[in-house]
Amino acid sequence: MIKTGLYFGSFNPIHVGHMAIANYMVEYTDIDQLWFVVSPQNPLKKKKTLLDDYHRLELVNRAIGDDLRFRASKVEFGLPKPSYTIDTLAYLSEKYPTHQFFILMGSDNLESIHKWKNADVLLANYDIIVYPRPGFNPESAEKYPRVQIANAPLMEISSTFIRDAIKEGKDIRHFLPYRSWDYLQQMNFYKK
Ligand SMILES: Nc1ncnc2c1ncn2[C@@H]1O[C@H](COP(=O)(O)OP(=O)(O)OP(=O)(O)O)[C@@H](O)[C@H]1O
Numbered sequence: 520m521i522k523t524g525l526y527f528g529s530f531n532p533i534h535v536g537h538m539a540i541a542n543y544m545v546e547y548t549d550i551d552q553l554w555f556v557v558s559p560q561n562p563l564k565k566k567k568t569l570l571d572d573y574h575r576l577e578l579v580n581r582a583i584g585d586d587l588r589f590r591a592s593k594v595e596f597g598l599p600k601p602s603y604t605i606d607t608l609a610y611l612s613e614k615y616p617t618h619q620f621f622i623l624m625g626s627d628n629l630e631s632i633h634k635w636k637n638a639d640v641l642l643a644n645y646d647i648i649v650y651p652r653p654g655f656n657p658e659s660a661e662k663y664p665r666v667q668i669a670n671a672p673l674m675e676i677s678s679t680f681i682r683d684a685i686k687e688g689k690d691i692r693h694f695l696p697y698r699s700w701d702y703l704q705q706m707n708f709y710k711k
């Protein structure tokens with residue numbers, strides 16, 4: 520079985536925090552490879568500031584470049600919206616029987632997982648590796664036997680910060696992988 524970490528996200532846009540997390544996950548956990556699964560629509564987030572799906576995918580692909588440990592997946596583009604993780608996992612598990620899937624997420628998502636569709640099924644059937652965000656209390660995860668917490672350096676960076684900074688006219692190019700930043704600049708994303 521190929522141990523594959525699924526890093527689900529809006530990636531609106533992808534930032535160096537995501538890349539550092541992905542890098543940590545492939546080097547320090549059991550997973551052999553990592554797929555960034557770009558979600559058209561998080562069921563718990565508003566759509567207002569969301570960039571078009573294919574532009575977010577392009578930003579992810581540019582961030583990955585030729586790093587063979589990573590792949591971008593647009594599987595959720597073809598599934599019903601909003602993007603329920605349990606449904607995507609059912610689809611992928613059937614399509615890729617030689618892969619063992621792990622769910623990767625930041626601790627903010629673990630804190631709201633009780634609101635997710637079929638959260639109990641998800642928590643019972645999949646291993647989840649959580650990347651802590653500032654303020655996270657690891658004891659809060661002890662009730663979930665299949666959740667492990669990565670002992671990783673913390674980062675405050677978020678896509679919200681990036682969008683706000685661009686709107687304010689700041690040059691924050693080093694918060695994104697440089698090829699993604701180039702595309703974002705060319706296309707004038709998030710300026711208003
Ligand atoms: N700095 C970070 N530390 C730990 N996990 C993170 C960090 N940034 C993002 N993640 C995780 O990466 C996944 C995808 O993140 P997402 O696209 O929501 O980015 P975000 O920066 O949290 O976005 P936004 O600010 O728009 O909510 C989520 O599981 C999220 O928890």
Ligand SMILES: O=C(O)c1ccc[n+]([C@@H]2O[C@H](COP(=O)([O-])O)[C@@H](O)[C@H]2O)c1
Nearest residue numbers: 527528529558561563602603604635636
């Ligand atoms: O399945 C659910 O009910 C569910 C509820 C909230 C979020 N998710 C997924 O969690 C992922 C993380 O979202 P985000 O916006 O924090 O990057 C994204 O793929 C969402 O579709 C899934």
